[in-house]
Amino acid sequence: MAINRIILHIDMDSYFATVEQQANPLLRGKPIVVSGKEGSRTVIVASSKEAKKFGVKTAMAHFQAKKLCPHLEFVEPDGAKYEYFCRQFIKIFKKYTEKVEVFSIDEAFLDLTGYAKNFEQAKKNAWQIKKQVKNKLGEWVTCSVGIAKNKLLAKLASDLDKPNGLFLISEKNKEQVLKNIKLTDFCGIGRRLEKRLDELGINSVEKLKNYPKHALIREFGPFQGNKLYNMSRGIDNDPVVSYLETDEVKSVGRSYTLPHDTWEKQEIFTVLMHLCERTGRELRRKNLAGRTLVYYLRNSDFTHIGFRKTIEGYTNSTLQLFEIGENKFKSIKLKKPVRLVGVHVSNLIKDWNQLPLWQNEQKKFQLTPYLDKINDRYGELTIKPAYLLKQKRLRRKVGGFKLAN
Amino acid sequence: MVHELINQKIDVLVAFTQKNVVPLYFKWSNRRYKVDKVNMIHENFEGKNKFYFFSVTSQNNFFKLSFNTNKNKWKLEEAYYGD
Numbered sequence: 001m002a003i004n005r006i007i008l009h010i011d012m013d014s015y016f017a018t019v020e021q022q023a024n025p026l027l028r029g030k031p032i033v034v035s036g037k038e039g040s041r042t043v044i045v046a047s048s049k050e051a052k053k054f055g056v057k058t059a060m061a062h063f064q065a066k067k068l069c070p071h072l073e074f075v076e077p078d079g080a081k082y083e084y085f086c087r088q089f090i091k092i093f094k095k096y097t098e099k100v101e102v103f104s105i106d107e108a109f110l111d112l113t114g115y116a117k118n119f120e121q122a123k124k125n126a127w128q129i130k131k132q133v134k135n136k137l138g139e140w141v142t143c144s145v146g147i148a149k150n151k152l153l154a155k156l157a158s159d160l161d162k163p164n165g166l167f168l169i170s171e172k173n174k175e176q177v178l179k180n181i182k183l184t185d186f187c188g189i190g191r192r193l194e195k196r197l198d199e200l201g202i203n204s205v206e207k208l209k210n211y212p213k214h215a216l217i218r219e220f221g222p223f224q225g226n227k228l229y230n231m232s233r234g235i236d237n238d239p240v241v242s243y244l245e246t247d248e249v250k251s252v253g254r255s256y257t258l259p260h261d262t263w264e265k266q267e268i269f270t271v272l273m274h275l276c277e278r279t280g281r282e283l284r285r286k287n288l289a290g291r292t293l294v295y296y297l298r299n300s301d302f303t304h305i306g307f308r309k310t311i312e313g314y315t316n317s318t319l320q321l322f323e324i325g326e327n328k329f330k331s332i333k334l335k336k337p338v339r340l341v342g343v344h345v346s347n348l349i350k351d352w353n354q355l356p357l358w359q360n361e362q363k364k365f366q367l368t369p370y371l372d373k374i375n376d377r378y379g380e381l382t383i384k385p386a387y388l389l390k391q392k393r394l395r396r397k398v399g400g401f402k403l404a405n
Numbered sequence: 406m407v408h409e410l411i412n413q414k415i416d417v418l419v420a421f422t423q424k425n426v427v428p429l430y431f432k433w434s435n436r437r438y439k440v441d442k443v444n445m446i447h448e449n450f451e452g453k454n455k456f457y458f459f460s461v462t463s464q465n466n467f468f469k470l471s472f473n474t475n476k477n478k479w480k481l482e483e484a485y486y487g488d
Contacts, residue, residue, distance in 0.1 A: 019445075022444060022445055022460075023444055023445040023460035023467075023469070024444070024460060024467040024485055025442075025444060025462055025467070026462075026465070026466075026467050026485055026487050027485075080447070080449040081447050081449075081458070084447040084448055084449065085447065138444060138445055375452070376453070377452050377453050378452040378453075378454075379451040379452035379454070380452075382452065
């Protein structure tokens with residue numbers, strides 16, 4: 001007999017923006033966005049409940065947002081603060097179950113199966129969690145909770161009563177809920193998939209449900225086809241994966257949007273060196289090394305250039321990552337100004353610790369852990385490649401870096 | 406509304422309660438500010454150096470104070486003045 005699961009999806013409402021409003025009460029009740037300085041080239045990272053009422057959304061450009069809401073206020077992101085409070089609410093969730101899947105910095109799934117007898121008890125737990133979140137994070141911070149028998153429906157439920165809501169999808173109301181939602185309300189159906197479905201004449205959950213399974217598999221392949229078939233019926237057997245058992249990392253990388261478009265290769269190489277240092281440090285911290293290296297530049301018109309290289313052995317060395325990228329980009333003639341630089345390392349191996357063959361390489365290899373220890377002790381880039389000595393330093397922001405003066 | 410990055414050392418009068426460390430008053434630019442409310446406290450590390458950040462309000466103004474646990478020094482990081 002299948003076990004009836006009890007899954008909670010907890011979503012912090014307008015997380016970054018409410019945390020800022022909690023810190024600074026003068027921002028409360030006002031339309032604010034967390035983003036770079038007003039007029040800068042970054043996009044909106046998060047908008048407050050008040051800004052959302054004007055139609056201001058995540059990933060919108062500043063001028064678009066200002067058009068919708070002329071009195072919008074801009075607050076610069078403080079990633080450390082958001083990470084700190086994320087750790088605090090995860091601690092609260094862990095009082096209720098061991099199975100907590102951190103889905104992103106502001107949302108998590110909790111599997112209360114075996115911890116709550118039924119949905120009613122799960123609802124009581126959810127109210128307690130909401131209260132504790134408020135006590136710990138502050139009176140302005142709220143979360144929305146969805147309860148259902150699987151992750152798909154629980155996530156859907158948390159979106160149905162926002163902000164500060166609690167919504168339960170049970171067998172009683174499941175069909176009704178599925179009838180009233182858009183396809184894109186499902187986690188996993190984005191704009192592109194919506195378009196492909198639309199081309200097949202599928203523009204509602206009802207139509208998706210009535211579409212033959214074999215035809216979905218033929219069109220989207222066995223994995224996606226089956227998933228879509230199940231979605232339309234509210235079926236999802238994916239387990240809640242506790243962060244202790246999370247899948248191994250598949251790739252590590254960093255990218256950075258420049259404060260202005262540039263033709264200057266030196267500026268690009270400086271950013272590349274920072275990104276390689278960040279990527280190398282993360283690989284080394286996780287005891288990983290990779291073989292497939294991807295370097296890319298985004299042009300001012302959002303077209304891309306870049307290359308992929310699979311090397312003989314594995315690497316997590318900052319200098320090796322940089323030199324490969326630098327050598328290749330030196331030979332490329334820029335046709336358009338560049339707005340973003342990125343590097344990614346995949347094809348990873350764990351516990352890689354192979355001493356290089358050549359003596360000069362061995363010295364660098366043996367030195368790296370000590371350099372990392374110094375940076376761990378005194379902060380990032382305390383000791384850094386000489387290449388960066390005369391260059392401006394990049395300061396870390398949410399999802400990227402910022403050039404500091 | 407004016408937002409300013411300050412980054413200046415300050416003197417702070419603090420209460421050590423059983424639960425928390427609470428700044429009560431601070432002196433900045435020869436002026437004494439009474440902390441009306443601590444809205445948020447969070448921590449961060451720079452290397453192994455631990456910082457506490459206190460987001461506080463004083464009258465109709467917002468201030469962000471930091472305490473460097475390694476150096477035992479307080480700083481006024483930011484100010485945001487109300488209307």
